[in-house]
Amino acid sequence: MQEYETIKRARAMLQASRTEPAERTVATYKRRGELLMQTPKGQHASRLDAVIAKAKRSKSASTWFGNRAALMFGIRRGIEAALSTQDKMQRELKSENVPENDIRWQEWRDIVAKVSSSMQWIERLQNEPGPPVGERKPRHSKRKDLRGLPDDWRERIVARMPKYRLAVLAQAVTGCRPEELVSGVQLEIRGGQLVATIDGVKVSEKSGQEWRRLSWPIDSASPLIRDLVREVEAGASLAQIRDAKAYSGAMRAAGARAWPRRKATVTPYCLRHAAASDFKASGMDSASISEALGHSSEVTKKYYGSWHQARGGSVAPQSVEAARKLKRDYGIKKSR
DNA sequence: AACAAACAACGTCACTTCTC
DNA sequence: GAGAAGTGACGTTGTTTGTT
Numbered sequence: 177m178q179e180y181e182t183i184k185r186a187r188a189m190l191q192a193s194r195t196e197p198a199e200r201t202v203a204t205y206k207r208r209g210e211l212l213m214q215t216p217k218g219q220h221a222s223r224l225d226a227v228i229a230k231a232k233r234s235k236s237a238s239t240w241f242g243n244r245a246a247l248m249f250g251i252r253r254g255i256e257a258a259l260s261t262q263d264k265m266q267r268e269l270k271s272e273n274v275p276e277n278d279i280r281w282q283e284w285r286d287i288v289a290k291v292s293s294s295m296q297w298i299e300r301l302q303n304e305p306g307p308p309v310g311e312r313k314p315r316h317s318k319r320k321d322l323r324g325l326p327d328d329w330r331e332r333i334v335a336r337m338p339k340y341r342l343a344v345l346a347q348a349v350t351g352c353r354p355e356e357l358v359s360g361v362q363l364e365i366r367g368g369q370l371v372a373t374i375d376g377v378k379v380s381e382k383s384g385q386e387w388r389r390l391s392w393p394i395d396s397a398s399p400l401i402r403d404l405v406r407e408v409e410a411g412a413s414l415a416q417i418r419d420a421k422a423y424s425g426a427m428r429a430a431g432a433r434a435w436p437r438r439k440a441t442v443t444p445y446c447l448r449h450a451a452a453s454d455f456k457a458s459g460m461d462s463a464s465i466s467e468a469l470g471h472s473s474e475v476t477k478k479y480y481g482s483w484h485q486a487r488g489g490s491v492a493p494q495s496v497e498a499a500r501k502l503k504r505d506y507g508i509k510k511s512r
Numbered sequence: 513a514a515c516a517a518a519c520a521a522c523g524t525c526a527c528t529t530c531t532c
Numbered sequence: 533g534a535g536a537a538g539t540g541a542c543g544t545t546g547t548t549t550g551t552t
Contacts, residue, residue: 245518339537355521422538424523429536443523445546471547 179288183262186255186291189298209250212243224297248301255294262287325435325442330450331399333442336430340423345404346415347444349491350374350390351451351469354423354444360416363408369494370394370405376470390468390493398491420444451491458492467498 212231231243265284274280326332330348337344346361347354352374362373369391376386392398394405417423424444431442448469455465 353521419538420522421540425539426537428523433535441523445522 179285182288182292182295183259186259186295189295190252190256190259206246206250209246212247224300228301244301248298251294251297251301255291255298258287258291258294262291325438328399329434329442330447331403332434333427333430333447334400334403336434337426340417340426342404342407342412342415343417343423344427344447345400345407346372347447348400348451349392349398349404351448351455351491353448353470354417354420356470357415357417357423358420360414363404363413363415365394365405365408366391368394370396370401370408374470388467388470388496388498391495392491392493400491454490455492458490460492460496464496468493468496470498 212227227247231247262284265280265287269278269280269284334341334344334348343357346352346363347357350361350372352361356374356376359375361375364371370393371389371391373387373389376388392401394401396402396405427444428441431438435442452465452469455468460468
């Protein structure tokens with residue numbers, strides 16, 4: 177009977193993709209999935225073509241892959257549920273010796289037919305190519321967002337965000353991620369050095385830096401570092417924010433106030449990119465730069481730029497320590 | 513070196529709420 | 533009451549790993 181074939185195939189498919197995504201990812205998948213499955217009139221979409229077209233609206237490849245992952249996740253969940261319903265029904269019907277032509281067996285066949293069509297969706301999605309390479313939208317570049325800002329834009333942003341003064345200074349100097357400011361950047365002065373310790377995010381068993389520590393001489397030429405030193409001398413020991421989104425919103429607003437005619441917004445990641453550029457321009461070796469940014473792989477650093485014209489006041493640290501040894505980018509060395 | 517996949521994080525919109 | 537800060541929902545990007 178073809179029903180049993182379908183069930184077997186569906187089970188094998190589920191078995192092959194057994195890992196459960198993180199809670200947060202599941203939430204994202206659900207949100208995306210619901211969005212994609214909705215038709216303009218608010219009913220559930222039944223045509224796969226329409227759903228795929230919607231999932232592909234963005235020209236960014238990663239958006240498409242994310243959408244696809246969300247759809248497949250939702251479909252898989254549906255198949256899982258249908259399989260277990262089917263299983264229960266089948267047991268009951270068999271134990272009661274219900275005849276084949278009974279309506280209840282028909283109900284069972286309908287459920288299996290649904291599984292079969294879900295499997296077709298999965299197959300189709302799996303084979304669906306992403307947006308063609310030439311047409312893909314290039315990734316939005318934070319580096320480009322920095323164009324046209326004055327040399328002292330970081331200082332000006334600090335001045336315009338009094339409430340977040342310590343956090344902005346700490347982020348400008350360390351280049352940490354906004355999310356890392358939520359757990360807080362520890363600051364101290366030790367042996368003539370300003371020392372910042374960052375509790376890393378984006379850390380998993382295999383990736384990220386659990387913590388990292390950067391230090392600068394307290395008499396650095398950078399006004400940002402000097403300002404931060406002054407804050408620490410006055411008693412500050414933890415640069416912390418409550419909510420990364422509010423912080424980011426405040427910075428965006430401050431940027432809009434400072435440069436009303438600029439289209440590109442100023443965001444916390446601009447500070448991170450600027451710091452990365454300072455690090456690069458200062459001649460730090462690439463392993464230290466990766467560690468300072470909280471990466472565990474040297475490859476990642478390539479995404480950050482070297483656009484920065486060397487100018488005084490670089491925020492580059494004198495030394496960096498990190499929790500994890502760096503994975504080397506072997507790709508670079510061998511070839512030619 | 514380009515591409516693909518996975519997933520956590522960031523950014524924006526369109527407001528509401530807080531603060532001076 | 534104006535302007536800054538905050539927020540929920542939605543949409544996009546960043547980071548790492550692996551493959552071709």
